[in-house]
Amino acid sequence: MVENCSDLEGFLLFHSLGGGTGSGLGSLILENLVMEYGEQTRINFSIYPGSKNAVSVVEPYNTILSMRSLIGSSDAVVVLDNEAVYEICQNHLNIRRPTFTNLNRLISQVISSMTASMRFNGDLNASLNEFKTNLVPTQNLHFMFPSYAPIIPKENNENSSDITNEVFGQANSIAKCDPRQGRCLAGTLMYRGDIVQEEVISSFADLRATHTFRINDWCPDEVKWGINAQKALAFSNDDIWRVAKSACMISNSTAIAGVFARLNCKFELLYAKRAYIHWFVVEGMESDEFAEACESMAQIEQEYINAGVEA
């Protein structure tokens, strides 16, 4: 397939981190892509494990081990956090016990919004390269924090919504952390559908005036926004109401350190007892690899914390 491309731009990789295949094979594929096609952009859509739908006790190990290759080999990782998506399904969409199908429907809206500008004519992030260049200020800080609005349950279609305000709030975050606690290093806000440009400009000005989000101090205009006329689709059996306008924010926010702290904590609880390590060693892993993965994870968490400190 790659050989048949006339102008290959890059690769989008979809995987979860909690299981063996998504984390192990996913990392292997990513590392092989670096060797074979190092020049091309690699963007990962990675599902981070949540506590409510964990399928294995070793999910914290699988996640931290694969983070090492995501840090070293991916150009940008979109963090899709099952912990956050599960809560959104419960709290916004009134689904008492969300299934993977419910989670995936919401996640697919985020991915679809993100790739809309590559699939339909629009004015922002028309290529993977632009996406990477705009959002990644320094090499390691390439973990993207998505949020989406509106998230209106199907049975409540009268609900009106200020999508610009919502997309900056914690309740609509697809990663379990509070964007207002962090600093936005770079961001892309992608609107879809029937959007009035003047409304966006005035909502944005309000947000800035009320300091709803904090931007970095070296490039304060770093949130780019664009409109794509193609509105988001929803299927007849979808959980979200089909809307005329929506917004998806992909930000490189230092708040993501909160997700890493949660994962680190789970890893360390198991690793302190060296619990379940023998299952990995039997498969050929060295026990040193755990310590190294733990170290690079702590390092990336700290890098994000440092980036959030005011100059």
Ligand SMILES: Nc1nc2c(ncn2[C@@H]2O[C@H](COP(=O)(O)OP(=O)(O)OP(=O)(O)O)[C@@H](O)[C@H]2O)c(=O)[nH]1
């Ligand atoms: N959002 C979402 N998460 C999923 C889905 N399926 C699995 N997960 C999560 O992904 C992680 C790994 O799930 P697995 O299905 O075991 O992953 P795998 O990569 O196939 O790994 P092995 O089964 O160990 O080979 C867990 O944290 C699950 O909760 C899905 O359809 N949607």
